[in-house]
Amino acid sequence: MSGRLLEVRGLSVDYRVGRGRLRAVDEVDVDLRRGESLAVIGESGSGKSTIAGALLRLLPIANGTMTFDGLDWASLRGAPLRRERHRMQFVPQDAGSSLDPRWRVRESVTEPLVVAGTATREARERASEMLERVGLEPPLQERFPHQLSGGQRQRVAIARALLSDPRLVICDEAVSALDVSLQAEIVNLLVELRAERGLTYLFITHDIALLPYIADRVIVLYLGRIVEFGAVRDVLDHPQHPYTQGLLSSLPDAFPAGGVNKPVRGEIPDPANPPFGCRFHPRCPVAVDKCSSIDPNTVVVASDHAAACHLVSSTDEPTNPAAPRTSVPSSLLRKARS
């Protein structure tokens, strides 16, 4: 078995709007190795959650292929799909609305196992163990969702996702609605669980500051297209695309003391009418003439670091986009930074 867990090529997803179609995700490639954590970042409307929906086979795809865990994932249908679904699990932003309000949370966690054919008694025991592992003591397991805090509900969602031993866990803004101190707890829990169980994460977030903690590699998405990808440290330390640079300078930490900085101007355009040429050009501070007419190619700037921008110069022949990096020991990187 190779190290490759997920290979997505040319994924496009359309939504029907009125009589027309809106392309929410356009020709996106995603690669994930076993045990790796990949983040997808971008603003609302960039297509992050649509990618999750397509991977989870909850949304019909317009184009592209998906190979997942040795299966031709995109063409599975009906009973075979239902049988294999457990391999990919999901942790939503608001666990409160994804739990049945009339069920005690332990029942909600137990149900998927029972459906999958586990004996009820064994399923209950395993659910209880898993809930305890994520930090929910037995008395809390007998509560209803509304009797739990937001952080506790998030733990329930994590327990439910992990119970079927998934190969891939997709977290869609899983910590975005939480207070900073609670957010830290849940992030630490996800990191611990990954180390303990060798989990593979696809981590969708709009909070770029979380990247160093939760991801090895990152894809930056803008209006349905990948504008930059690479190892987290490379992208954060040497952002190539003006959009990535803009995201970084929008971080509160990047504001000059007491002053006013230059955030990315304007808002993400309507995906039904994406701008011609580079889709970012109307908001780009450094756009030149050709940006409004010619689609930029993806330019490789370093090993496994590339950006789609006319102003980025190549240092290398373009290789397979989004290919997994060969991992560099973190101690080396840390040394390199200091």
Place this chain on the structure above:
Amino acid sequence: MAGESLTVDHLSVVFQARGGNHAAVRDASFEVGSRRMVGLVGESGSGKTATGLALLGLHDPSTTTIGGSARFGETELLGLPPQAANRLRGSIVGMIFQDPMTALNPLLTIGTQVSETIRIHEGLDRRNARERAIEILARVGLPDPAGRYRRYPHELSGGLRQRAMIAAAIACRPRLLVADEPTTALDLTIQAQILTLLRTLCVDEGMSVLLITHDLGVVGAVCDDVVSMYAGEVVEIGPTKEVLDRPRHPYTARLMASRPRIDGWDERLDVIPGRVPSASSSPTGCLFRPRCRQAREVCEETQELVTLSAGRRVRCIRAVEPDQVSFGAAAVAP
């Protein structure tokens, strides 16, 4: 006009519920200086929002007891009869909320909601109020203000809705703006734009701003001063840079350390164990003690908010001891 500041003195907010009394704010005192932007920070349940609502007289008097005083210049804001409170809201104090979708009326156009305040407070007729409203919509950076005037809230993106709500709040040039988590639900890029707008309003229009947030990063970006609240009590006050560089209350320090940082690497985030005590309990001594790594016996005694230097106050025994240690990076490292 100039030189007015907000002085909150021994503010308490107590909710009466079936189970008994819930103290949301306990004896809070702080100032928002003229033309300054002050960040009010703390976790959920720290009493930040209850403080903001009290300043606008928005608590239900039949279930809430409010004590102490809050003066803006010469004007007392607390305990006003309804009509007097109505006159103040909008003209002296304005407020914006986290979620403009629920704060704006979905059945009225943006323009109606902005011009309504102007017509009520300044007695302008419909046409003049419309002109002023469009000016203000342009002022808060709404593209195509005349067109957007006729739009309904659901027709705008989250960022533009937030701008529209700011426009409604500042339409009558209030001198104090209370902003309750105005950027928490927004994308980072839009958050940066809205924070920049608030900062500009504060500097250019001479508005004092009380910015309620749980994110110390946001405070560091735009605020002049910080008020850190825990379990309804003010635990630390000071100029932003001093407090963030060298927090003197362990709670503020831990809140700082739990933020994810872009230059972090693979390290675990610092977590504050435990939870904010419930408002219905009436603990004694330092309220942060059960979650504090530096807690000692003396912390069981009630701690006062002690002035260390001008504008710098801390409610912690260690801050006033002669050989006190900073609660900066060294103390929070694992």
